[in-house]
Amino acid sequence: MWTIIEQIFPYAIIFTIPLLITALGGLFSERSGIVNIGLEGLMVIGAFSGALTIYYLQGVWSNHTMVLWAGLIMAALAGLLFSVLHAFASINLSANQIISGTAINLIATALTVFLARNITGSGNIRITSGFSPSDIPVLSSIPIIGDLFFTKTYPTTWFILLVLIISAFVLYKTKFGLRLRSCGEYPQAAEAAGVNVRRIRYSGVLISGAFSGLGGALIIVTYAGEFTGTVSGLGFLALASLIFGQWRPLGILAATFFFGFASTIANVSQVIPELAVFPPILLKTFPYIVTLIALVVFSKSSQAPKAAGETFDSGKR
Amino acid sequence: MSYVVEMLNIRKEFPGIVANDNISLSLRKGEIHALLGENGAGKSTLMGVLFGMYQPEKGVIKVDGKEVRITNPNVANRLGIGMVHQHFKLVDNFTVTENIILGSEPVKGMVLDIDSAAKKIAELSKHYGLNVDPHAKIEDISVGMQQRVEIMKMLYREAEVLIFDEPTAVLTPVEIKELMKIMKNLIKEGKSIIIITHKLKEIKAVADRCTVIRRGKSIGTVNVAEASEASLAEMMVGRHVSFKVDKKESTPSDVVLKIDGVSVKNNRKVLGVKDVSLEVKKGEILGIAGVDGNGQSELVEAITGLRKVEAGRIFLNGEEITNLPIKSRIQKGLGHIPEDRQKRGLVLDYTMESNMVLEVYNKQPFSKYGLLNMPAIRKYAKNILQNFDVRSGEGAASIARTLSGGNQQKAIIGRELELDPDLLIAVQPTRGLDVGSIEYIHRRLIEHRDKGKAVLLVSLELDEVLQLSDRIAIVNNGELVGEVKASETNENEVGLMMAGVGKERNV
Amino acid sequence: MRNTIVSIIAIILGLIAGGILMLVIGSNPIEGYSYLFQGSLKNIERIGNTLATATPLVFTGLSVAFAFRTGLFNIGASGQMLIGGLLATAIGLTYDLSRPVLLLVMVLAGLIGGALWAFIPGLLKARFNVHEVVSTIMMNWIAYWTVYYVVPGYFKGDFLETESRKLPDSATLRTPFLSDMFDGSYINLGLFLAVIATIIIAFIINKTTLGYELKAVGFNRFAAEYAGMRVNRNIILSMLISGGLAGIGGVALYTGNASSIQIGILPTQGYDGIAVALLGANTPIGVFFAAILFGILYSGTGFMNAMTEIPPELANTIIAIIIYFAATSILIERFLRKFWKPASKEQDVVVPNVKKGESKDVDNH
């Protein structure tokens, strides 16, 4: 059993990372008071732009790794730009955030395939190859931990974990973080204190756009290798992880890792005789059922930002 | 004369209503200036304009003689204008320090410098006698302390002009006294203050001048020293107002509510009400006096069914209701004017007419076989709103949210009285109401008593309790410390008991 | 009324934006739209297919809208459809009842299946305050895998692992009289169910004490509790109704538009239901027409593609843009207000609750 876990672990982590960064983006948005159910669409945008960038650059630029990073940057930028639509609707126009997010999802999936076909002639954009995993010297030889965490790791994984740490720092230790959280809890208070609620909320939404874009592209450069017009529900799963993780960075890390691990187990269960004793339906539904149970267990302490989802206009008290 | 703030000919419209119509107000340096007006007169709106929350359609604002455009609260802050809002603008799960520094945070490098801020706050607190704990979380501190945090916010930003919107409505008598003291301190330090309040006594006590507005228009500005409470009231409502509550001696008969050794847990999961026994009889008003947070809310929630009773029993008209669902209690004759009108009292997104049948929508004639009868509902609602002089942009069809707080309150009271309950529980029934409305509400409560019904009055305003009640029960720390006859006691005695000094039960 | 105008303007703007996209890729928008509408409405058969396409969307739209109105966000309509469809299919494949009885039982089974699938999130929300967005997403995937294993396990045909046996004609919602009337199209009894459901839901929301209660709970559960309403029961009830609607939507899809249930697919109609509800401003009648519009757009795309060089993704893009315009309808409203300013200005001056004479008695400063 242990070897199985050792073998699965790196793959669970790869699967976790896009979820993690997207949920983290959602965290910034919701903590600023804007619910973003457009995460799925933003991921699609990121996957598309990342794939497209890499697809073009791979021909002209010989430094393979740099090309991939360039793809990630473009993906984040595209996600950021696209999220302006959501920000504009829900912040400037006090639109219903759910509607706006739904529109984002619809537009993203339709538009990317439309563009892909018009630009590359195909709805699928395939990149030659993504990042390569490697073992971290020294650390990977530590017993147990080395095998789990430092073997077959991707540079992007460490990068996203760094982003996570920075995010937690920003959220809890900086001026911006304080303001962001106040806007999600009680924007009227923030406004009265002279905080520009709109600007903060814009930042929150744009960060979520950039992060989700990144998340979408990470799928391409690690395990998928091609853009196919969908991220198959990962955006919604990220949203679920955000809530499951109780709107906290570490909570999100735990929640997304749980999803990553559980779905990897479910995916590979077919190949593993030891797991084949369980009915497959149980294995496949395992992550979802456990999430429901966990939500019940943690239900007592909901940390939802109080004002998330409410439109804010200065007049209302 | 030098004015720190001049608001000239301000006009502000909302859909269907002109909230401020050509109103002017000038604030002298170092004065306390009261702003008086009926509910919905436009006071909060006017201050909202000064604080940059609303943009006026017309008019000029000058600060220190210079014309300014206050486009948002930030601008106001920069101009040295601070405001304590009626509903506090504090983030519940932030600490006092975090709330105070929000918007003008000190940083060390990139990191928030919480420690030095906390130190500065502690100093300020000492200087002005505010007594706030910089590290406490807002959700854990009393309302009075929250208000002091609001004041601290302004001081921290070195505001010169301080606006208070109904600061005393939520305070205990002791806290009010403290606040008055603080305000005087502030004036001494050269600050200038605008205070909105419906309590004429307070105006007389602290204000130098008073501007009166009525239905969006300026009535005039007077020197408080030259005015009496009666003349201020008359200016405000346009007719004579009587402050004395006329009432006959009560003639209590059968017991309506009997509380027998009841204990209730509070939000912090400890006993907030400890072994309380009480009786309220037909034809009497029992007032509960006590400092806020001494178990009144928990007790009321236990009677109304909003909170579980840990021990003891509750009877209504001789029938035990301890564990009955809320609906059956209402059916058995319980009416409730809730403490928090926006949280419990109204569905803010419903129209007023829908709100007026909140407890009876499923009864005839408002519905039959599960179908609503809108004409009947409309008629019923119109009647209540008219009787209680509830003012709003579009009458019964107004969305509850758009009504001023005072008018929301009147509507709730009207609704509950219309149910004609055997027992009416009135919690802070006149909080935030103007004197005209208070007079009216008081009259209606006494009428209710005189019809032979029972009233349980919970109020933080000692005046109100003393004036309205026939008997007064005093609570402290969740326990009943004593019971007195209203006619045989005075403010002092009750005040002492509220502070926990017990007295033999008489009655 | 205002909502209707706003929705219509949103639709027009969305179509205009789509037209611009067509221009950009070098196609003629007038031609494109003409084929789009011909594709969905040109002849009686196509009209029938358009209505059939719209039918499940009416149900999921109602499902989402109903939940919305009661303060809940049901994004689990897909899963509820699957389970509703699965139960109905199971009944249809298993029992040999007379047709009216069989159909009735199938519809009921669908309703119960959907309701059951929504019951869990409802219960979790009411009892444990679990966010229904997460729980309904989880339930979607559980439904997906349930169908994935149950269909091949119990209802598999002789040759195919990936879908159930085909329902006998007598066990589908298609009826000869409708099919003939609409020239062999897929229109089916589901449409009647959809009309009935729309009316019933409109009725419940607007005219009944139940609707009054559910909305009150949705707006302010504390006030509802204060007034003696059973908040938890209402949340669950709301989810049950919402899920039941989606469940019947599944019946319409799998036993009306199709004759078997396929595995490995989460029906997109569940998510489209969100858009339909929103465009319909969460009112049942609005939802009905929004669903028809979506039916027209989805159904006409193919013909437009066939007749022009406009790619199929364009219809989706247009729908998305319409939704976005509906979301940003405040812009439209502002515009309308400006447009009608002269009329409304007069109104503002006459303040209803200021009695004449009183307003100008004292003047000072």
Next chain:
Amino acid sequence: ACGSTGEQVTGDGEGKKADLRVGMVTDAGTIDDKSFNQGTWEGIKKAEDELGVTTKYLKPAGTTEAEYLKEIGNLYDADYKFIVAPGFKFETAIFQAQDRYEDAKFVILDGNPHSGDFKPVVKDNTVAVFFAEHESGFLAGVAAALEMKEGEAGFIGGMEIPAVQKFNWGFQQGLKYANENLDTNVSIKAENVIYQGSFDNTAAGGQIAAQMYDRGVKVIFTAAGGVGVGAINEAKTRAKGGEEVWIVGVDVDQYQDGIYEGDKSVILTSAMKKLDQVAFDMIQQELDGKFPGGETLTFDAKNDGIGLPEENPNLSDDTVSKVKEVYEKIKSDEIKVSGEQGDLLK
């Protein structure tokens, strides 16, 4: 048959303008799926280039009979009266369409029109086409065994549909044949034969492939669309890291998809079924007035409808020549490959 007709055409095909309008309706998945839909479409596009026909594909909103029929109707109404439908899921739709649109021609790939009872009814305006995927899988199995000599092989299928199953069974028979006759020792374990359950779960494809490789599998035959893409990615990653792992592609020559580090590829070979060729040939025959309406055709080794790619850079010459021999033997019925499960795995 089709090999020969193909040759006939090439001479006079250039620049010819035919007024045939050819339509295609895609199956589940997109036109760019790098296998099934795309293969068919490429054949149609080739006909456009070489034979001058007009072409169009439509993508249905879903995969129900109603949706398929709607798109067929759209093509028909737009005057595309030669309609190609790839996939068994079209069976019932084509069954109805062939009656409803009598003046149109239909080609259904991988399926037989029937009314839901699996009793084939191929009308005069329809051709049903099957491929001997098992023979293709067999050749791939032989090639893989020859190249590996010894070790473990695996199979990842998408959904459990007939075409995928036949690839699988053929592959297993191929391995067995090589072990018995060609002196190899490549085995396949029950746990390494799986159907992932979808054609689009790339993540699962990668993870499953990783498990198999970790458990000593050297070569995996994927017949799984996007799931296969995930597996190919995993293989590339490992190959870059110096591991020796291989993938056998499916449907079309997937060599390009497996390229890493310049010109190396993890695609050992591909078990092709020549969808493009068949689509092209059908159009060609229609133009020549020889449309085999009413027939059910099977494309197999005999008519070169299946096979391995011409170019197989990863196969040694020895392997290529031995596979060629086997291919001939299949053609001559000396080797019989079964399209049934029998006692094979899954």
